[in-house]
Amino acid sequence: MLLNLHTHLLKKQANEQIIFNEIIPDSEEGLENFSLQGTDNWLSAGIHPWYINEQLYNLQLKKLAGIAQDPAIKFIGECGLDRLKGAPLPLQEEIFIKQIRIAEDLKKPVIIHCVKCYNELLSIKKIVRPRVPMIVHGFNTKIEIARQLIDKGFYLSLGGALLHEESNALKVLKEIPLERLFLETDDKDISIIAIYQKAAEVRGLSMEELEKIIFDNYLGLVGNV
């Protein structure tokens, strides 16, 4: 089975297990009408830093805390920090920390969106000291940052950037400990098979070996927190 850690699209290959991401809406109407989609899949749910409503974030958090109890929701997120887009950074940090606390209460791991905020992410982890595992998704930044994150216990999920020969993600793939690796398609309409094939080739594994490693990583997170 090909575990796709993070996707925004409700479509899948025959042998694929998706974790479909639900974004908590940023309008009153959206919050009232919100219901989980595709609960025959595994889900993640969170307040994305682009969609924090400065007037409504308490309602957004309340909605998240309510739905996050649903057993279909395996992860909290994506949530996190984005220096280039979204709410002011101090508010993003506050909402991110509150979502980590929800994850801690429910013992569900966190899927993180992080753009140019790795120092902030590392210091939040140091201050909050969550026991739940944290996965930085769509990682495609310098290898030095990957090393720091791995050293601090983070998992990394790599996606479409692996298909570009010069990408940072590909450099990270070459040296990441396999027990910290996940693979994903995110919002791109690409095949998870192509990503697994690339990763298997780079790490000198068969598809079956890689599938098992990634799925065991998932079981380790969701079963052991």
Ligand SMILES: [Zn+2]
């Ligand atoms: Zn995403």
